Structure formats: C-alpha cells, structure tokens
Amino acid sequence: MNLAWPVIERRAASTAIAEALGSGDGSRGVLVEGLAGTGKTTLITDYASSLRRPVRWITGTAAAHGRPFGVVPRRVDTTSPWSLAAMLSDAGRSFSEELSGGTIVVDDAHLLDPLSAALLNQLATGGGPALVVAFRTGEPAPDAITALWKDRGLARFTLGCFDRGETEAVLTAALGGAVESRTVDRIAATTQGNPLYLRHLVEGSLAAGHLRCTAGIWQLRGEPVVTLELALLLHHRCVHAPPAARRVVALVAFGEPLELAALGDLVGRESMLAAERAGLVRFSTEGSTLMARLAHPFLGEVVRRGMDAAAARHIRGELASRLAGAPEPAERVRAAELSLRSDRRACARVLTEAAADAIALCSFTSAEVLARAATADGGGVRAELIRATTLAGTNRAAEAERLLAVLNPEGWAERQLVRWAVLRSGNLFWNLGAGERATGLLSSTRARVTTPAGLECLDAARAAIDLCRGHTCVAVEAANRIRHADCAPPAARMWAASAGCLALSLMGRGHEVPRWADETAGLTEWDTSALRFAVGHGEILALIYAGRYDQAETCARRYLELARNNDAMWFGMSSLLGKLELARGRLAEAGRRLEEATSGPGRSNPQWRVLANLLLAQCLALSGRRIEAMAAVERAEDAFGENTALYRADLGITRSWLAAGSGDLGRAIGLARRAADHASELGLFAVAAEAVHTAVRFGDRACGARLTALSNMVDGSLIAPMTTQAIAAEAADGYGLLSAAAQFDHLGSRLLAADAFAQSAAAFRRTGNRRAELRASTRAYTLARMCGDACTPAILAAAGPLPLTPREHEVAVLAAARLTNHEIADRLAVSTRTVEGHIYHIYMKLDVPDREGLADMILMETAP
Known part of the structure; x- marks a missing residue:
C-alpha cells in the first residue's frame, strides 16, 4: 500500500x-x-x-x-x-x-x-x-x-533519526488522524526513528491489517510488518554475510535480546566478531549485562521467515535448552515459548510454571499459549486455572466461565478449591456482571472451607466485590481485619489491599494508602498479579484527591510501565493519568489520553469503560464540545451495572457538567448536590467534596458549611482552597476568592484557579472595585487559555482579556516596559500626542494611576 x-x-x-x-x-x-x-x-x-x-x-x-x-x-x-x-x-x-x-x-x-x-x-x-x-x-x-x-x-x-515527537508528527500526517500514544511508542522503538524503516513499517502493517483506525484513533495491534521491498533488502544483506556471521544472526533473531554469555555458549568469539563487522549484530551493555541485539529493525522477522522449518526448530531448541532454568521470569517464559516450536519441547510442569511467570509479568497472551500447551500435555488443574485466568484477562470472559464451570472441584485440595472459587467469582462479577452468582459461589465455597487461610481469601475477595457494589464501610472493615490477621496468606492480603487502597482514597483517607500499598510488595502470585493495579488505582487517586500531582504522575507512569504487556490494565492506568491531567486543567492532554482509553480494546472490566468515558465526557464538556460529551456519557451508562455502583456519584458530577454546558445552572447545581448526597451515603467523602465544590463552581452560594464539615474528613491540600472558595462565595468576598484562587494556582490546579479568579472578578464587580475586577478577570482569562480555552460557567460569565483595542494594548505593553511617550511614538511611527491620548484612555479603562500600576496589570495578563 x-x-x-x-x-x-x-x-x-x-x-x-x-x-x-x-x-x-x-x-x-x-x-x-x-x-x-x-x-x-x-x-x-x-x-x-x-x-x-x-x-x-x-x-x-x-x-x-x-x-x-x-x-x-x-x-x-x-x-x-x-x-x-x-x-x-x-x-x-x-x-x-x-x-x-x-x-x-x-x-x-x-x-x-x-x-x-x-x-x-x-x-x-x-x-x-x-x-x-x-x-x-x-x-x-x-x-x-x-x-x-x-x-x-x-x-x-x-543527521540523526527521528525522535518520538517527530515520529508522531510523521505518523499523524501519513495516516491522516490521531495515533494512539502506545502505538507511537512501539513504532518509535521498533524503527529506532529511522525514516526509511518507519515508512516501510507503516505501509507493511497497513497492508497486513495490523495498523487500523478504531473510533478515529490509529492503533497497532499484533506484530508490526514491513514491506516486501525492505524485507528483500535486509535479506540481501544477510545472504552476503560470512557463514559464521549468519549463524550468530540466526541465534539472535530467535533469542533477542540475548545475553552475550548465552550466545558465547553456542558460537565462538570469531563468529560474533564477524557478525558485528558485517553490521548485522550489535553488542551493548544494558544495566550490568552485555547483550546481543540485531543491528537493524525487522532483520529478525526477515531471518525467521527465510529459514526452513527444521533449522528453525533446531535453533529454538538450542536457545530453549540454554535459557531453561534461568533466574529471571522473563527468561523462563522465553525458554518455554521457544520450546513449543522446537525439537526440545519442555514438559508440562515447566510450561505451567512459565505460564504463571507470564501472568505475573502481565503478558497474558504468552501465558494463554503456554497454559493451553501445558493443559494438552497433562498439566492438570493448575494449568487449567492459569489458562482460565488468561482468558478472563484478555476479553474472553465467557470462554473463561465455560472452562471454569466444567471443572469439578470435588476432591481438590482446599487451596485449589479456594483459587477456583475466587477466580470464577471475580470473572462473574467484574467481567460478566453476574453479582448474585459471584457472591453465591463465594458463600457456598465458604461452607466447604475449614482452614483460616482459605476463609480469609474468600472474605477478602468478597470485600473487593462489596466495595464495587457500594458497600464501602463493610468492605473497609473486612479488608482492615484481614490486613492484621496473622493467618491471612499473601493472596488474602492482596485482595484486602486492592479493596482497602481504593476505598480509602475515595473516602478521603489517602494518607493511609501508601503504607498499605507498601505492604503488598512481594506478595503477588500468578492469581493475584492483576490486583497490583487495583492497589495502584487507589494510590493514584489518593494523590490526585490530595492535590499532590507530581507524585501522582510518577506513580501513574510506574504502573503504566508495569502494564505495558496488558491492554486492559494499560488503558485503565492511562485513564487515571487522564484524570490527573484533567485535575491540572490540561484539557488537550487529558482529552487525547482519554479518547485513546475509550477507543482501546481489551477493556473487559466495565469499571475502566465507565471511568474513562465519564472522565472524557467531563473533559469534552469543559472544552465546549457538549454533543460529544453526551455520547461519552451514554457509553458510560451502557456499561453501568452492579459492579460499577461505586461510580454513581461520578456519573452525577458528569451530568451536572453537561447541564452547565447547556446553560441550565439551576439543574447543574441540583445534580451536583445529589451526587454529593449519594457519595456521602456511601462514605466516599473525597468524591462528595468534589461534587459539592462543583456546585460552588456553578455559582452555588450555600455550600460553605458542608465543605467545612467535609474538610474534617478529607485529607490533603486540595480541600482547603475548596472550602475557602465556598465560604468566600457565600459572603461575596472577592479577596477570599482571590486567596482560594492563589492556593489552587500554587497546587497546579489551573482550571480551579481560573474559576476562583473569575468568581472573584464577579464579586469585585458587584462592589464597584473596577481595578480588582480587571486584575482578577484578566488572570482568569489567561489561565483558561493555558488550559485549552476552557468553557466553565464562571469563566464565561466573568472572565475576559483586558478591555483594550489592539493599538491600545500595543501602547500599554510598551508603556509597561518603561518606554517614554516619545520612544513609543518613534517605535509605532505615530505622533507623541497620539500616544498620550492612548495612555489616557488606557488609564481610564484599567483604573490605574500610573505606569507602575499599568505594568502590574500587563504582568497579570501574561503571567504563566
């Protein structure tokens, strides 16, 4: 193509x-x-x-x-x-x-x-x-x-290769639309920024159907493919290399990246040097290990395609034998995968353990292949459970349920029975929306379990389900008990932490989350590896609600890196990064990330579909794109169910923004208040504070007492300026609103600061303080532009640029820079008298007495 x-x-x-x-x-x-x-x-x-x-x-x-x-x-x-x-x-x-x-x-x-x-x-x-x-x-x-x-x-x-930004610019222009950030990352890493390879990858992947547009966003799914033209060019370079070098290239093509020590066990030093001299293999230090990699992107694909089946099986077998028993999980997974298509196939036990390693690495696709092979080779119940886990984690929940339903747990060891019950109930509840069946299964299994460890596992899983159904206090109480129980095994502690960290962040008790999250380090096993992202969900939200945005970004990016091999988790963590950008007022960045999250595949968990679409709807509403925001809300409502009851208040907040966007502020305030009531009933006080403050931003002047009460239950730095704004709004206190705006600005919440500045401008207008009104409205307008021209009711009502004509603004900037009237006249090629007239009108419009006051006003307009 x-x-x-x-x-x-x-x-x-x-x-x-x-x-x-x-x-x-x-x-x-x-x-x-x-x-x-x-x-x-x-x-x-x-x-x-x-x-x-x-x-x-x-x-x-x-x-x-x-x-x-x-x-x-x-x-x-x-x-x-x-x-x-x-x-x-x-x-x-x-x-x-x-x-x-x-x-x-x-x-x-x-x-x-x-x-x-x-x-x-x-x-x-x-x-x-x-x-x-x-x-x-x-x-x-x-x-x-x-x-x-x-x-x-x-x-x-x-002349170097493209950096990531240039790669994205080329992809966007070539494909004629937005490109998913993870796709850009993959293509940039694969092509190493080489423009020639970039073009051949795009054209080859388009022709193969691996690069496709979904919901207006281009995404690469599956392995990248190159054109036949580039494949022939690379093949030509290989066939003209010395025979010793070609053997090295073949080994690295199947085992890349390959430790130099492992490669040295299979070929001699002279062969490695020959491959390096031919420009086909490069050696570099990664961490503390010397690694061998192919020198050209896509060379491995070309080599593997061009090799006959028997030779390929033999090379895979050599590598699998050399890598078997490696201390690193990733190496063990590679060894097992290589063995499947080799002349030295691993046994069922090794395949089963490698599948468990792959799940721990969030590589569910590899895990499913290995677990299926292990099952076929007689891997038993453990292999079946691992395979069901991979199916549940890769958008095949119904298939996972069929597999789990046909298993007969009679006569199983209690540990296997508990794992089966927890896995099946989780799939039923989160992926299939069958809450009653899930809780019924946990209850019936509990009647058959006798050990404290098994009971704690079942109770911890039930706590996570209770939380998502909105039974917050019950869930936290159970999770906290299990956390301190001496008999609780690692799996129970992980389930308890997944419920506890998320609940505490939403309850406004974010300061308790880090310690609990730290306790989970090293506890994950194959059947609880996905729970680390539930813990991360709580960690990130706690930092966002506390106004600690830099730490929240660091945390979110750490979990994104952990989730790089799993679509569902990656898009979930990306949604939380979108929420962070929204909290900072970076609407363009938030919009791009959330549009990706809502268009990406693999989101079998309805929680992520609901959360991503609600956040996207808020972002679109703030940007004035109400029709698109309504569509996003409808998608969220379609995914709502018993397993997403925790987000009912967030739905109310989002609906209030849609009402505000239509100009119906009375209805918007009512929806925000009802969302706060619902959140408070569930004990989600951080969410309640957000809802009440949303009503304040819409002009509600009766929220001071409620936010003051919530400030005693919600921790962090963000609740204080929220409360200050609500109290000042009740009293129409312009200076109090300025104080709240300054606090928001200091925290990095630019959009919240813009709203507070806009409301202070309105308060100053009512008291006739023209100079203070202009200063506040100018700052609100400036911050709104920095947020991507946000359209909130407060900004639309009160904020605006300095009320100067273009020529007056030009004169004002020069006068603020301490140029004399004569110097300004020379600069603008007008008479000094004309400049004097402009200066007079500027002073009158801005209510400033001199150049010093004018400089303050211009500085307010241009401040970052």
Whole structure:
C-alpha cells in the first residue's frame, strides 16, 4: 500500500547547512552524514530546491564506482596519470566556470570513484562553487571525501533519526488522524526513528491489517510488518554475510535480546566478531549485562521467515535448552515459548510454571499459549486455572466461565478449591456482571472451607466485590481485619489491599494508602498479579484527591510501565493519568489520553469503560464540545451495572457538567448536590467534596458549611482552597476568592484557579472595585487559555482579556516596559500626542494611576 508520505521539516539540520554555507570562514561547504534511511537525500533535495542560484547534482552509484570520473558525463579511456591529471584540472575549471556563485550537491558521496572525489576536493580548495555533500555513516569513503572536513575545513554534521515527537508528527500526517500514544511508542522503538524503516513499517502493517483506525484513533495491534521491498533488502544483506556471521544472526533473531554469555555458549568469539563487522549484530551493555541485539529493525522477522522449518526448530531448541532454568521470569517464559516450536519441547510442569511467570509479568497472551500447551500435555488443574485466568484477562470472559464451570472441584485440595472459587467469582462479577452468582459461589465455597487461610481469601475477595457494589464501610472493615490477621496468606492480603487502597482514597483517607500499598510488595502470585493495579488505582487517586500531582504522575507512569504487556490494565492506568491531567486543567492532554482509553480494546472490566468515558465526557464538556460529551456519557451508562455502583456519584458530577454546558445552572447545581448526597451515603467523602465544590463552581452560594464539615474528613491540600472558595462565595468576598484562587494556582490546579479568579472578578464587580475586577478577570482569562480555552460557567460569565483595542494594548505593553511617550511614538511611527491620548484612555479603562500600576496589570495578563 502506497501512501502520500509526508516530509517532516528537519529545521535544525537545514539551519546547520545554511549557516555552514553562509559563514565567513571561507569553508564554502558542508558534509551531511547519517545512517541509511535517515533522510539525507530528502534533506539536501529540499535545501537545493530553496536556492536561487545554479545547482549541479552529482550522485554516487555502485555502477559508476569503478569508472574514473564516473560523475563526469564523458567517456574516459586513458589510464595515463598525466592525462588523468589534465582531465581533473579541466573538469575543475569547467565546473567552476559553469557554476560560478552556484552550488554542487552530492548524494551518496561514499560511492564516488577516487577521481570524482578528488575533483570535489579540488573544487573545495579553489574557492569555486559551494559544496553540499551527503554520505552514509559506517561505509568506506574515498580519502578525498574524508579530506574535505579534515584538511579543507568543510563543516560536518550528523543527521540523526527521528525522535518520538517527530515520529508522531510523521505518523499523524501519513495516516491522516490521531495515533494512539502506545502505538507511537512501539513504532518509535521498533524503527529506532529511522525514516526509511518507519515508512516501510507503516505501509507493511497497513497492508497486513495490523495498523487500523478504531473510533478515529490509529492503533497497532499484533506484530508490526514491513514491506516486501525492505524485507528483500535486509535479506540481501544477510545472504552476503560470512557463514559464521549468519549463524550468530540466526541465534539472535530467535533469542533477542540475548545475553552475550548465552550466545558465547553456542558460537565462538570469531563468529560474533564477524557478525558485528558485517553490521548485522550489535553488542551493548544494558544495566550490568552485555547483550546481543540485531543491528537493524525487522532483520529478525526477515531471518525467521527465510529459514526452513527444521533449522528453525533446531535453533529454538538450542536457545530453549540454554535459557531453561534461568533466574529471571522473563527468561523462563522465553525458554518455554521457544520450546513449543522446537525439537526440545519442555514438559508440562515447566510450561505451567512459565505460564504463571507470564501472568505475573502481565503478558497474558504468552501465558494463554503456554497454559493451553501445558493443559494438552497433562498439566492438570493448575494449568487449567492459569489458562482460565488468561482468558478472563484478555476479553474472553465467557470462554473463561465455560472452562471454569466444567471443572469439578470435588476432591481438590482446599487451596485449589479456594483459587477456583475466587477466580470464577471475580470473572462473574467484574467481567460478566453476574453479582448474585459471584457472591453465591463465594458463600457456598465458604461452607466447604475449614482452614483460616482459605476463609480469609474468600472474605477478602468478597470485600473487593462489596466495595464495587457500594458497600464501602463493610468492605473497609473486612479488608482492615484481614490486613492484621496473622493467618491471612499473601493472596488474602492482596485482595484486602486492592479493596482497602481504593476505598480509602475515595473516602478521603489517602494518607493511609501508601503504607498499605507498601505492604503488598512481594506478595503477588500468578492469581493475584492483576490486583497490583487495583492497589495502584487507589494510590493514584489518593494523590490526585490530595492535590499532590507530581507524585501522582510518577506513580501513574510506574504502573503504566508495569502494564505495558496488558491492554486492559494499560488503558485503565492511562485513564487515571487522564484524570490527573484533567485535575491540572490540561484539557488537550487529558482529552487525547482519554479518547485513546475509550477507543482501546481489551477493556473487559466495565469499571475502566465507565471511568474513562465519564472522565472524557467531563473533559469534552469543559472544552465546549457538549454533543460529544453526551455520547461519552451514554457509553458510560451502557456499561453501568452492579459492579460499577461505586461510580454513581461520578456519573452525577458528569451530568451536572453537561447541564452547565447547556446553560441550565439551576439543574447543574441540583445534580451536583445529589451526587454529593449519594457519595456521602456511601462514605466516599473525597468524591462528595468534589461534587459539592462543583456546585460552588456553578455559582452555588450555600455550600460553605458542608465543605467545612467535609474538610474534617478529607485529607490533603486540595480541600482547603475548596472550602475557602465556598465560604468566600457565600459572603461575596472577592479577596477570599482571590486567596482560594492563589492556593489552587500554587497546587497546579489551573482550571480551579481560573474559576476562583473569575468568581472573584464577579464579586469585585458587584462592589464597584473596577481595578480588582480587571486584575482578577484578566488572570482568569489567561489561565483558561493555558488550559485549552476552557468553557466553565464562571469563566464565561466573568472572565475576559483586558478591555483594550489592539493599538491600545500595543501602547500599554510598551508603556509597561518603561518606554517614554516619545520612544513609543518613534517605535509605532505615530505622533507623541497620539500616544498620550492612548495612555489616557488606557488609564481610564484599567483604573490605574500610573505606569507602575499599568505594568502590574500587563504582568497579570501574561503571567504563566
């Protein structure tokens, strides 16, 4: 598939060329080097097309490399040194006369024959045309080309690959739409920013159907694929490498990344050096370990495709045997996966344990393949339970339930029975919405369990279910009891922590969450590995509700990294990062992240669907996109059920923003109040505080006492300015509202600060304090713009820019900079009297007495 491929401006590189050619040091030239595919030809072509003087192109080719003066359009039959020297002199004179004041652009200079390279060297010496010379890094080049920068002083710089931002810009332009951030990360890492590889990956993955658009966002699913053209190019490089090097390449292709020690057990040192010299394998230190990786993206895919089945099975078997029993879980998983398609298949026990390792690493796809193989080889109940876990975690909940339902737990060991019951009830409740069946299963199993450890596990799972059904206090009480129970096994403690951390964050007791979360370190096993993200959910929310945004971002990104192998968890953690951006007032960033989260697949857990869509709806409503916000709310309502009762108050808050966006502030305040009532009934006091404060932002002037009461139950730094704003709003106290705004601003809650500034402007307007009103409204307007032109009722009602005409604003800025009226008149090419008239009107409009007061007002408008 061929795209209209965009050309991204390499501004820094173009500037470097222009500066080198325009310098006064007489160098009259520049050399551009870079790896194959980095865009050297595109760069120098764009530069040449911008010149308004004669340009002569020279291109080195492999065909002309062995022909003397291959770049000169004449046949050379002589080999006499004297004749060649004369021809060199004549060619140099001809070029200089033809291109006097012009430029010679040379592409692929490393392929020039020695005499053509000498011609360039002569031109550089004689002060003739300017030279722009591009050559490939790592390729042997004629000595005369090397001498251009070593002896002739031509400037030289290296054209690097795209960084992540440039990669995203190219992808967005090529595909004609937004690209999922995780897809950008994968493609940037896979191509290493190489523009050539980037294009071939996009075209190949589009043709294979792996790169597709879902809900307006481009996403890469499955492995990236390259075009046949690039595959043939890489294959050509492999087949022309020495045989010893090809064996190294094959081993690394199947085992990448491969420790040097493991590779050294399979091949000799000379073979590794040969592969490195051929430019096919690179060795680098990662952490404290020396690793072998292929030198080119996609080379592994090409090698694996081109190898016959028997040889591939043998290589996989060699690697599997070498990696088996490794101390690292990831290595054990790789060894087991390699063994499945090798001549040395691992036993059922090894496959089962590797599947458990894969679940712990959140690599559910690998775990499902290994568990299915283990089951087929007689892995028993443990393999069946592991496979069911992988199905439940990869959007195949119904299949998981069928597998678990046919298992007969009669005669099982109690530990297996408890694991089966907890796993099945969790799948029934969170994925299938069958709450009564889930709790009934836990109750019936409890009647068959006799050990304290088994009972604690069942009770902890029930606490997590109770929390999501809205029974907050019951859940926290049970979780806290299990936390301190001596007989509680690690699985019970993990379930208890998953319920406790989330509940405490929503209750406004976030200071208790870190200690509880720390206690779970090292407790996760294969059947509780996903619970670490429930704990993380509580950690991140606790920090957000407390106004500790930098720490919340660090925490969220840590969990995103842990979830990189699992779609459902990654999108869930990404939703929380979207909530953080929303709390900071970064609407554009929040919108992009939440749109990704709502369009991404693999979200079998309805909690994430509800939460992501509600947050997206709030973001859209704040941006004035009410129709799209309504659609997001409808998607959230479609996913609502017994397992998402915890988010009923959040739904009410979101609906209040939709009502506010339609201009019905009375209804908006009523919805926010009812959301606060519902949250308080469940004991979710942090959510209740958010709902009450939302009503304050809509203009409710009867919330001071309620937020004051909530401030005694909700911890953190955010509740204080919320309370201050509510009390000041009741009293129409402009300075009190300014104080709240300043506190929000200090915490990094720009949008909350903008609303408080806007409300203070309205309060000052009612008292006739024109100067204070303008200062507050200007600051509100500035913050709203920084948030992405947010459209809240307070900002729309009271905030605005300085009430100056464009010319008055220009004069005001210059006057605030301490320029005299005469200097301003000279700058603007007007009379001094005209400037004096503008200054008079500015003072009257802004109610300032002098330039010092004017400077304060301008500073308020432009402050970050």
